[in-house]
Amino acid sequence: MLKQQSLIDFTLHHADNTLILAQRNAEWCGHGPILEQDIAITNISLDLLGQARNFYQYAAQLLNEGETGGDTVTEDTLAYHRTEREFKNCLLVEQPNGDWGQTILRQFLFSTYQYLLYTALQKSNDEQLVAIAAKGLKETTYHRRWSSEWVIRLGDGTEESRERMLHAIEELWMYSGELFMPAEYEISAAEKGFGVDVSSLKNEWMQKVNAVFEEATLPVPEKTFFQKGGKEGKHTEHLGYILTELQYMQKTYPGAEW
């Protein structure tokens, strides 16, 4: 794979991950269980959206350099004009919010991964990726701590909250493996020194998850068949619905600005 192509795909993968999770979390706006947590989840959404913008802006710059040298590609065209099969986000982030426990668990599994990813990206040979990750790492550190505390609170909480967390694990665990199964562009990205070998992050991720689950008195599933495909554009049915809402305005009124 050409360096430029894998750099673009790698950047878009992380842009899509953060955009889709931002969109999912934003669905909670005005619906959080209590005001403070409504504010927390939408703050996390905003951080992720900011990270997505940084990745999209960089991808747009790379695409424009590669092709016409113009400025036809922008962060907006990448977010609003691409179709489902062109999105490279992992399956975990597009899963429905479910109840608060499910949203919390999704955030915890993802933030724990993202924390390790952004830490590893500090050694990338691509200056802009280092900058975006360094900025994002500070935010992700908060997300990880916040979601860890909630996993513990709910897992080791009441009978009801524990049931819900067990259900959340059942719903989401099968999508966690994909985070560490590299797509072709991730393998190429790692070889060329700007990306991260995601499979190498799995052990540390497991340790982190184990520690929090133990505190939360939640069982870590032993063996599971892991779903994958999102990184290559093969998504669950949910992404189509997310994009329909997210892209509605631009599809209905192309180029509209306000």
Next chain:
Amino acid sequence: MNAITDDTNEIGKIRSILEQVNDPEVPVLSVIDLGIVREIKPSGEEIEIIITPTYSGCPAMDVISLNIKMALLAEGYKKVTVKNVLSPAWTTDWMTERGKQKLKEYGIAPPNIKQQVCNHEEFEADEAVQCPHCNSYHTQRVSEFGSTACKALYKCLDCKEPFDYFKCH
């Protein structure tokens, strides 16, 4: 007068103009107090200002860029460009002492010094945050996230007042 002192004078003048440009979300702080102005590059009638965002998703950045531009154009500068750079990442340690003082007077607890805290491991104790109203350290975190990306919610267990804490970042 040589070119270097000319530039130094010019930068000082621009700085004092930027001290009048406030953060739209925390209006007691100027962009200088906040520490987001990283470089001022005058060259004749043209100026380039380099700023860095506080948080990746800070929605105030576009307005801040615009306000910086407007303030300098109003002072007669002809061509002003404001450039956003991500690296090095902003930290609350870049906030001025004056800025921290102003925050406290406004009722927002200023960020602690980074070396003292900023351990974000999940099982660590919370940092000690001083109540901006009664100066007590007997305070409790209500939520890690507040009304803007840069703040957390606290309450004072002595004077019972809730307050915002500008997070150490």
